[in-house]
Amino acid sequence: MSDKVSLFLGCLIPNRYPGIEKATQLCFEKLDIDCKDLVGASCCPAPGVFRSFDEPSWLAIASRNILLSEEMERDVLTLCNGCYGSLAEANNKLKESSKLREMTNEHLSKIGKEYKGSVDVRHITEFLFREIGADTIKLNVTKPLGLRVAVHYGCHLLKPSRDREFESIERPTFFDSIVEATGCKSVDYPDKMECCGAGGGVRSGLSDSALSITNHKLSRIKEADVDCIINACPFCHLQFDDGQKEIKTQGGEDYAIPVLHFTQLLALAFGYSPEDAGLQFNVTDCSSLEEKLVHEG
């Protein structure tokens, strides 16, 4: 593993929540992280749907994204649990199985490319925790935030655990520790490790099923009385942010809980404004959070 990375944007961040992309740029500049755009990358492709449709196609598209980073001699850095799950799983499968590598490289030969298996796939939370560290993040914070937050790890950051090296999938702490480095309190709440409901193609295929899982999770978070939800995945982000509107529209509760990707929280703690981090583009209004930040500041 190296601390030189290429940034894999995926679909939802650049095309639905560009504020996360902007916040990431601001944070990387501040932390002096050696990161370059992975130019010409595509969808990872989304594991719940495309892997479910055809594994060889999933591997072919994923391997192309990885080899673009191999050509740059950099590890792939993702800001999304889905992209991380997809690319890390594909990378592990291809590194382990010469048969799959051969099959995939046969497809890749048609575009004059070859997958070598020379780089790793990283996720923003574990990358910041391991390569930068909570203490260094804390040293760079110019505006400790003092918020009560509900941390949502999401599923594919941690699981399947067979090729990941985290301390625990049931009660992990690394994400909480970098969140708390911003001066926030990570509040414990029931079902903290539960799914947002969106993954596995459920949101795109059977949205009502997805939403009932989301509603449950939001009800638990509401009980914890927090200022916002902090996630590490734009798909969880979308499901909580847009999901609140969908639940309200269907006659359900109006939760009104702001939803932030970790990079947006970090940008705020580095002194950037909510507008710099694109919070104005969220579906669920963030003004309660903004007022609190002004008040605290």
Add this chain to the structure above:
Amino acid sequence: MLKGTASLESAIENFDILKCMQCGICSGSCPSGRHTVLNIRRLVRRASHDPAVMEDESLWMCTTCYNCQERCPRSVRIVDAVLRIREIAVHQGIILDSHRKVASLLLETGHAVPINEENTERRKQLGLSELPPTVHSVPDALMEVKKLLKSCDFEEIVED
């Protein structure tokens, strides 16, 4: 069945479906099963002997959170099996319309969620490039993605 498709029998063998003792830890760990008709324990049993499992809509209610697979005392690779059974179903033409639409977006644009006008505007306001540095701004890269999908017969697999 299209070439290269695995059989249900191979899925049963590869993912240790027959090791299941029906203890129910999977169902007790399932966030979807708390709120939907998905009964993952029953689905695993059905997969062991009934090919009609492929038409079971609850296959698509799994969010692939992996709780069941992580906690299974017999190490049955439950989610890996669900993904494989879905794949076999799709190769037989059993696929939700909304999923077919997501597949067509990938085929056309290289993204499952492509850019729209609202977000090019947001990008400009944030001082980002109007189009992201992905396949969206590199036509040759999109051509590569299309060639790869063609090489994999992806369109044939997901089409009507």
